[in-house]
Amino acid sequence: MAWLRxxxxxxxxxxxxxxxxxxxxxxxxxxxxxxxxSDGVTQGGTSVLKSIVNKDSQNPSDCEKDxxxxxxxxxxxxxxxx
Numbered sequence: 001m002a003w004l005r006x007x008x009x010x011x012x013x014x015x016x017x018x019x020x021x022x023x024x025x026x027x028x029x030x031x032x033x034x035x036x037x038s039d040g041v042t043q044g045g046t047s048v049l050k051s052i053v054n055k056d057s058q059n060p061s062d063c064e065k066d067x068x069x070x071x072x073x074x075x076x077x078x079x080x081x082x
Contacts, residue, residue: 005024011030016036016044018043019038019044019045020038020045022038023038023040025037025045027045034048035049036048
């Protein structure tokens with residue numbers, strides 16, 4: 001059986017680039033719609049889109065070049081205004 005993560009939302013007036021949150025928290029920037037994932041330590045979290053684009057590469061720039069031709073990544077970028 002697969003695990004799932006429930007997402008609980010709440011509106012917090014706090015700068016996105018300074019928010020840390022609990023490990024595993026998913027949050028987004030109301031102004032841009034960009035999604036972030038918290039590791040419980042890093043201010044501003046990690047961009048979910050960048051994590052998807054870079055997940056299989058030791059060298060992120062190589063992966064970003066490959067992702068330019070991937071229609072699914074292009075659609076994710078379009079939806080995230082990235």
